[in-house]
Amino acid sequence: MLSIKQLNFAYKKKKITYEVFDGLDISFNKGFNVVIGPNGAGKSTLLKAIFGLLDCDGQVIYKGKNIMHMNVREKTDLMAYLPQMDVDVSSLTVMEMVLLGQLPDLNYRIKAEDMDRVMEILEALNIEALAMRNFAELSGGQKKLVFIAQTLVREPKLILMDEPVNSLDLRKQLELCHLIRKIVKDKQIDFIVVLHDINLAARYAHHLVVLDGKGKCYASGTAKAVITREMLKSVYGVQANIVLDNQGIPIISPIDAFTL
Amino acid sequence: MACEVEYKRSRYRSSYSRMVKQRITFIAVLLVALFALLLLNISIGSSDISFMEVCRVLLMDEGMGNNAMIIRNIRLPMALMAVVVGASLGIGGCQIQTILRNPIASPYTLGISAAASFGAAMGLILNQSVLKLSDTMAVTTNAFVFSLMAAIAIYIFSLQRGIGKNAIILFGVALNFLFSALTMIMQYIADEDQLQGLIFWSFGSLLKTTWTKFYVVLCVLSVCFFIVMKYAWQLTAMTLDDTKASSLGVDTAKVRRIVILMTSMLSAVAVSFVGTIGFVGLISPHIARQLVGEDQRFFMPLSGLLGAFVLSLSFVLSKLVIRGVILPIGLVTSVIGIPFFILIIFSKMRSM
Numbered sequence: 068m069l070s071i072k073q074l075n076f077a078y079k080k081k082k083i084t085y086e087v088f089d090g091l092d093i094s095f096n097k098g099f100n101v102v103i104g105p106n107g108a109g110k111s112t113l114l115k116a117i118f119g120l121l122d123c124d125g126q127v128i129y130k131g132k133n134i135m136h137m138n139v140r141e142k143t144d145l146m147a148y149l150p151q152m153d154v155d156v157s158s159l160t161v162m163e164m165v166l167l168g169q170l171p172d173l174n175y176r177i178k179a180e181d182m183d184r185v186m187e188i189l190e191a192l193n194i195e196a197l198a199m200r201n202f203a204e205l206s207g208g209q210k211k212l213v214f215i216a217q218t219l220v221r222e223p224k225l226i227l228m229d230e231p232v233n234s235l236d237l238r239k240q241l242e243l244c245h246l247i248r249k250i251v252k253d254k255q256i257d258f259i260v261v262l263h264d265i266n267l268a269a270r271y272a273h274h275l276v277v278l279d280g281k282g283k284c285y286a287s288g289t290a291k292a293v294i295t296r297e298m299l300k301s302v303y304g305v306q307a308n309i310v311l312d313n314q315g316i317p318i319i320s321p322i323d324a325f326t327l
Numbered sequence: 328m329a330c331e332v333e334y335k336r337s338r339y340r341s342s343y344s345r346m347v348k349q350r351i352t353f354i355a356v357l358l359v360a361l362f363a364l365l366l367l368n369i370s371i372g373s374s375d376i377s378f379m380e381v382c383r384v385l386l387m388d389e390g391m392g393n394n395a396m397i398i399r400n401i402r403l404p405m406a407l408m409a410v411v412v413g414a415s416l417g418i419g420g421c422q423i424q425t426i427l428r429n430p431i432a433s434p435y436t437l438g439i440s441a442a443a444s445f446g447a448a449m450g451l452i453l454n455q456s457v458l459k460l461s462d463t464m465a466v467t468t469n470a471f472v473f474s475l476m477a478a479i480a481i482y483i484f485s486l487q488r489g490i491g492k493n494a495i496i497l498f499g500v501a502l503n504f505l506f507s508a509l510t511m512i513m514q515y516i517a518d519e520d521q522l523q524g525l526i527f528w529s530f531g532s533l534l535k536t537t538w539t540k541f542y543v544v545l546c547v548l549s550v551c552f553f554i555v556m557k558y559a560w561q562l563t564a565m566t567l568d569d570t571k572a573s574s575l576g577v578d579t580a581k582v583r584r585i586v587i588l589m590t591s592m593l594s595a596v597a598v599s600f601v602g603t604i605g606f607v608g609l610i611s612p613h614i615a616r617q618l619v620g621e622d623q624r625f626f627m628p629l630s631g632l633l634g635a636f637v638l639s640l641s642f643v644l645s646k647l648v649i650r651g652v653i654l655p656i657g658l659v660t661s662v663i664g665i666p667f668f669i670l671i672i673f674s675k676m677r678s679m
Contacts, residue, residue, distance in 0.1 A: 120573060143576030150570045157567060158620045162343055170575045173560045175624055182343060186336045198339050199346070217575075
């Protein structure tokens with residue numbers, strides 16, 4: 068579906084450079100892709116690079132076309148992106164916040180279809196009761212859900228989400244992953260999602276990508292193929308047990324961090 | 328089941344359109360109030376002209392004695408100037424607060440009025456005109472040229488790669504100090520009469536309004552308003568974080584540049600014609616935000632209307648406080664504005 072070829076990127080500040088990607092090659096599949104990896108491995112940076120917010124070398128190929136230098140309009144037609152950073156203060160209502168998700172197509176006059184699309188996604192996330200509330204009054208988890216709704220309200224070809232389950236409760240995490248799979252199936256929209264919870268990733272992802280923290284991709288494939296004791300040891304520095312449940316999905320239980 | 332969903336949706340649709348109607352009502356009510364204030368402003372002055380007489384002159388083109396002349400050539404342009412300058416400052420303030428995401432920023436944060444004061448000082452004290460114009464126009468044109476220079480400096484500064492909102496604020500503060508210091512040098516070498524002239528200029532006053540000045544401000548205001556309105560949704564997105572806005576497909580750097588150019592123009596024109604008028608650009612967006620939130624389709628026009636309203640009201644007060652004396656309007660806005668400013672700081676304290 069989407070492939071990344073020879074991506075190089077470094078954060079530069081004066082003479083110090085901090086290398087994030089060093090000739091990174093990844094290919095994503097159709098469906099629900101999940102990116103995992105330790106802190107600072109460049110998961111968020113990867114999504115930014117795909118969305119074209121960074122100045123980096125290499126290629127991001129979608130359907131045979133390098134999308135690295137697309138203009139803003141082409142980019143937003145193709146993709147939607149949920150950044151990790153949370154906004155706390157705003158005097159907008161939830162309805163307005165989600166309407167903004169359709170920004171490229173909004174006119175001065177809001178059409179009934181625009182509103183219906185907002186309501187549809189709020190219903191899918193079970194937060195339609197919040198529609199007329201002020202965004203600023205919501206709890207952290209509710210705010211997160213509003214931003215998820217903002218990202219999902221349009222129907223582009225590809226949706227990028229950076230740690231969407233952070234600050235969601237257990238049930239909401241599962242519901243969101245369910246919803247993503249449902250959207251993949253019903254609307255043929257592909258997802259690239261950054262998650263920290265390996266068990267959640269293993270259960271729902273169609274395709275997993277592991278960044279090794281040294282600027283390269285450690286492994287990619289199905290959960291069963293990717294989640295191994297060896298991977299947890301060399302990528303995360305963690306000793307863990309892995310068991311397969313009755314559906315053949317790996318479940319990890321961490322035991323200890325390796326002391327260096 | 329489908330019926331229930333449809334019922335729920337229609338309820339939310341109607342509550343949203345109620346909210347929109349309420350906002351439009353705010354704007355309509357303010358328009359009417361502004362119009363009333365405009366007439367009031369025309370009727371109040373050193374010679375008493377009744378409300379009815381004002382209407383008669385404006386509508387039927389007839390009046391007693393000098394009334395028609397006084398109204399048409401003196402009071403009407405001054406009252407209209409209060410409206411357009413107030414609107415320019417209100418919209419300027421609203422935009423600056425939006426793109427710098429700072430609720431206490433205003434056009435003055437960028438150092439534009441300090442630059443205008445310096446230009447005026449040059450005209451008044453050195454008798455220098457940067458455009459080689461006659462003495463009567465020197466002060467205004469100098470003020471305009473210098474405020475535009477400050478505006479262009481800020482614009483060029485913001486063109487650099489990776490310049491964020493804080494850097495722009497700091498650069499504005501630096502310009503502010505620079506031009507204040509230069510103005511003080513002018514004050515140091517000035518004689519008493521010149522000094523008085525400069526101080527009077529910096530109070531801000533509508534008394535020297537002419538129709539030409541009014542049309543210039545009106546033109547700039549209309550052009551800037553329509554350009555900025557085109558970016559209404561982008562600007563609404565920019566009330567959030569930059570990353571958030573760009574994730575929604577907003578070219579934040581481009582929008583910020585355009586808006587800086589527009590607000591600089593608005594404040595440069597307003598300041599150079601009427602002098603320093605503080606706090607209108609700060610208060611109006613704040614009240615507007617409380618009334619309609621930050622949906623720029625309503626926030627921006629309402630900020631402009633409130634600016635016009637506050638300045639018109641200040642103008643009325645400036646003529647009423649001491650009978651027979653017209654106080655400089657800049658002083659009145661500051662006296663009204665400072666308590667408001669303190670109120671804003673107090674109410675924001677929790678989040679600061």
